[in-house]
Amino acid sequence: MNQPEDTRPDPDLLLEKLRKAEEDSGRGQLRIYLGAAPGVGKTYAMLQEGQRRTERGTDVVVGFVETYMRPLTVEAAQGLEAVPRKLVPYQGVTLEEMDTGAIIARHPQVALINELAHTNAPGSEHEKRWQDVYDILAAGITVISTLNVQHLESLNDVVAGITGIRVRETVPDRVVDEADEVEVVDISPQALRSRMRHGNIYPPAQASQALAGFFREGNLGALRDLALKRVALEVEQQLQEYMHDHRLHGWETSEHCLVLLDSSHEAEVALRRAWRMASAFHGDLMAAYSATSLKEAGMTRVLTVAIDLNASLKELPGLDLLEEVSDLIRTEDVLHLTLLAEPASGLRRLVRSKPLWEHLLEAFPHLDIHLVSGRHTSPE
DSSP states (O other): OOOOOOOOOOOOHHHHHHHHHHHHTTOEEEEEEEEOOOOOOOHHHHHHHHHHHHTTTTOEEEEEEEOTTOOHHHHHTTEEEEEOOOEEEEEEEEEEOOOHHHOOOOOOOOEEEHHHEEEETTTTTSBHHHHHHHHHHHHTTTEEEEGGGBBBBGGGGHHHHHSSSOOOOOOOOOHHTTSSSEEEEEEHHHHHHHHTTTTTSSSSHHHHHHHHHTTTTTHHHHHHHHHHHHHHHHHHHHHHHHHHHHTTOOOOOOOOOEEESSSHHHHHHHHHHHHHHHTTTEEEEEEEEEEEGGGGGTHHHHHHHHHHOEEEEEEOOOOHHHHHHHHHHHHTTTEEEEEEEEEHHHHHHTSOOOOOOHHHHHHTTTOEEEEETTTTTTOO
């Protein structure tokens, strides 16, 4: 006789859900309009949503919106209450910044705040606007915001390779991962270039320069693909969570990915490559480093990027790197390992004779090893 299938909830999953629900109670929701490039209509879409919510009786304010004097954007903002901006004196000029404290004191139901990647004026409480947004969310206020895909930390190297321009203002991927809703604002490269030519994005002189540079059709097509894939990834993750929660058939165990770091700029390239791989496999990302490397210049920056990418950090003593990495591969069931093709001298000294990857491949024939060269990249 067949035994009935056990449909009782997994106690560990239930506890995790209860913990998350307790953390989220009273917290505002974050909705992000994601686009491939400036001018696709993210801010316009955000303001239109604010207008619709206002018409339905929701208390909506403009926390900070930069219209760039684009006619449709200016029109979409009309009639919405705007919280006055904070004036910040800096080197003889006065800068306008979002007044986070005033928004929290006003305590609307919804605040419209664009440009998550914006860097605040020196002397501000937080360096980045997304950090201010987190304070507003913690106060129980829902935030609707905007972001261009080139500002995502994990895609920094990819975008630099596509456009030849390294974006200096980035947002940790966890901000998008933790958002309650992410919606892509999509437009074809041809239509966006047409907007540019008609002066709907930049003044004529600036538009001509942009069309020949960042707004080349090939660039826009590649950035559009990145934006669509990033939102598709969010959908896939939600589906995987749903299947897991409801114990539906087709669930697969996630694959564990490990990246070994040093203090070089190339380590950031390896980190982002490993993150993209872990995301594609719906896996966990671990970032290991030698304790001795903590004294090296640049290591703090590398570890900050790892934290921004939600990697779990694994500090190794650095006495016998081969044995320490081997233990980590065994205990964590690592299937994918990302290494620098030419690690810094500090790491090279910790492994004798053959390169580390050769030793590991002999010991773990099942292991997929990915060598990353950062020679094609340049420091920020």
